[in-house]
Amino acid sequence: MFDEIFKNTGKTKSFSKGAILQSAGQKLSKAYYVKKGLLKSYIIDEKGKEHIFMFASEGWIVSDIESQAFKNETVFFIEAIENSQVVIVEVGEFSQSEKNQKEFNLILEALAKRIGVMQRRILSLMSASAKERYEYFLQTYPELPNRVPQKMIASYLGITPEALSTIRNKITKRH
Amino acid sequence: MFDEIFKNTGKTKSFSKGAILQSAGQKLSKAYYVKKGLLKSYIIDEKGKEHIFMFASEGWIVSDIESQAFKNETVFFIEAIENSQVVIVEVGEFSQSEKNQKEFNLILEALAKRIGVMQRRILSLMSASAKERYEYFLQTYPELPNRVPQKMIASYLGITPEALSTIRNKITKRH
DNA sequence: TTTATTTATTAATCTAGATTAATAAATAAA
DNA sequence: TTTATTTATTAATCTAGATTAATAAATAAA
Numbered sequence: 001m002f003d004e005i006f007k008n009t010g011k012t013k014s015f016s017k018g019a020i021l022q023s024a025g026q027k028l029s030k031a032y033y034v035k036k037g038l039l040k041s042y043i044i045d046e047k048g049k050e051h052i053f054m055f056a057s058e059g060w061i062v063s064d065i066e067s068q069a070f071k072n073e074t075v076f077f078i079e080a081i082e083n084s085q086v087v088i089v090e091v092g093e094f095s096q097s098e099k100n101q102k103e104f105n106l107i108l109e110a111l112a113k114r115i116g117v118m119q120r121r122i123l124s125l126m127s128a129s130a131k132e133r134y135e136y137f138l139q140t141y142p143e144l145p146n147r148v149p150q151k152m153i154a155s156y157l158g159i160t161p162e163a164l165s166t167i168r169n170k171i172t173k174r175h
Numbered sequence: 176m177f178d179e180i181f182k183n184t185g186k187t188k189s190f191s192k193g194a195i196l197q198s199a200g201q202k203l204s205k206a207y208y209v210k211k212g213l214l215k216s217y218i219i220d221e222k223g224k225e226h227i228f229m230f231a232s233e234g235w236i237v238s239d240i241e242s243q244a245f246k247n248e249t250v251f252f253i254e255a256i257e258n259s260q261v262v263i264v265e266v267g268e269f270s271q272s273e274k275n276q277k278e279f280n281l282i283l284e285a286l287a288k289r290i291g292v293m294q295r296r297i298l299s300l301m302s303a304s305a306k307e308r309y310e311y312f313l314q315t316y317p318e319l320p321n322r323v324p325q326k327m328i329a330s331y332l333g334i335t336p337e338a339l340s341t342i343r344n345k346i347t348k349r350h
Numbered sequence: 351t352t353t354a355t356t357t358a359t360t361a362a363t364c365t366a367g368a369t370t371a372a373t374a375a376a377t378a379a380a
Numbered sequence: 381t382t383t384a385t386t387t388a389t390t391a392a393t394c395t396a397g398a399t400t401a402a403t404a405a406a407t408a409a410a
Contacts, residue, residue: 069288070284149388169389341359
């Protein structure tokens with residue numbers, strides 16, 4: 001992970017639950033390393049509906065890598081869903097400093113990892129049912145259901161809270 | 176893009192339509208730079224159904240970046256859907272050679288671009304209807320419908336060929 | 351060419367998940 | 381506490397897209 005690079009960059013800020021760290025439409029988006037707490041990044045579609053793109057708990061990084069690289073406006077909102085301590089990293093530092101071989105490989109590895117996560121998500125959205133996606137989510141993030149309201153999990157899975165409730169009911173009933 | 180890095184690495188190979196360049200389960204996957212022709216990368220799910228992950232025409236690169244970085248078995252098949260000329264790049268060269276600042280930035284930019292494409296795909300799978308995804312596909316890849324059978328476009332969109340046929344019918348009818 | 355195979359279209363039926371609505375449970379605010 | 385707000389559950393109804401099947405059109409093979 002980016003851990004080694006980001007952990008000690010200073011600039012730790014605290015955010016209360018509900019605080020918005022970044023809004024869609026802003027330029028010059030930053031990278032957020034979560035020391036403590038939990039963030040979500042999400043979009044709001046034309047119908048005003050929220051779609052959670054990712055959760056970030058301790059040790060994770062959230063950022064709109066594409067908008068950083070190309071200096072576009074970001075499409076993502078980022079919000080603290082627990083009281084959180086976050087290291088904010090300017091993108092400039094990231095791309096301009098002299099990189100040694102080791103840092104280069106760390107960054108490549110982190111990007112490759114993220115690409116892998118997204119590939120699996122795309123494939124499962126194309127090929128798996130909501131129930132299968134939920135079960136896969138539970139395996140991948142076993143601790144999140146205790147920290148996150150169900151409607152956010154539904155939003156992450158791309159389904160309605162009602163549908164998730166029904167799925168959970170079915171899973172428990174045929175124990 | 177990776178163009179500058181890959182274009183002149185030699186080792187151009189020709190593949191006839193229908194040739195399989197890579198199969199799921201193989202280790203040490205390579206990167207494929209398309210000089211001429213058209214490739215598709217896809218998975219086959221447990222039910223034996225094919226899901227196209229991406230198309231790659233002239234100037235594109237296909238590769239399982241995650242499996243390269245972590246030396247896993249790849250999940251992707253890669254197949255030529257036109258007669259194609261492809262530059263095959265060993266992953267080794269890519270990560271081990273000494274990188275200068277310029278190359279470093281090119282690679283970062285290419286990865287960021289790919290991440291952006293995947294982000295948009297995830298968000299549209301979560302929030303858009305099949306019709307909207309098809310219209311977005313037409314905007315993004317206006318030339319592909321002339322080169323690719325419809326059932327492959329359906330597979331890329333995550334729907335059945337029958338559903339795509341119906342959508343196309345609806346779009347033309349209310350001109 | 352002729353024949354076989356693959357692809358696209360259309361229609362009927364089905365189903366996973368959306369929508370709407372009402373109620374209960376949990377959480378936050380006063 | 382009490383009250384207001386948010387979240388989760390359940391049920392009824394609806395709909396986008398899947399499934400099945402039959403037919404036509406296009407492409408590949410003999």
